[in-house]
Amino acid sequence: MAHHTTTAVRSLKQRTFTMQQVEEASGMQAGLCLACGAMQECCEPDARKYHCDNCGKSEVCGAEELLLMGRVN
Numbered sequence: 001m002a003h004h005t006t007t008a009v010r011s012l013k014q015r016t017f018t019m020q021q022v023e024e025a026s027g028m029q030a031g032l033c034l035a036c037g038a039m040q041e042c043c044e045p046d047a048r049k050y051h052c053d054n055c056g057k058s059e060v061c062g063a064e065e066l067l068l069m070g071r072v073n
């Protein structure tokens with residue numbers, strides 16, 4: 001009963017990226033952080049929930065994954 005799973009992310013407006021950002025990330029083998037928006041290098045295109053060196057959260061997703069998740073506007 002005491003256990004509570006945080007689903008706060010769902011209540012927040014989801015961060016999206018431009019196609020240019022995603023293409024740039026894809027070309028650099030980088031991912032983008034859903035929490036802070038920073039680009040994270042050495043990230044596979046299908047990466048999900050990788051650690052972000054910028055904000056410390058595990059919210060970095062690869063370029064292809066961002067497309068699949070509809071995070072591109």
Ligand SMILES: [Zn+2]
Pocket residue numbers: 033034035036037038052053054055056057059
């Ligand atoms: Zn971050």
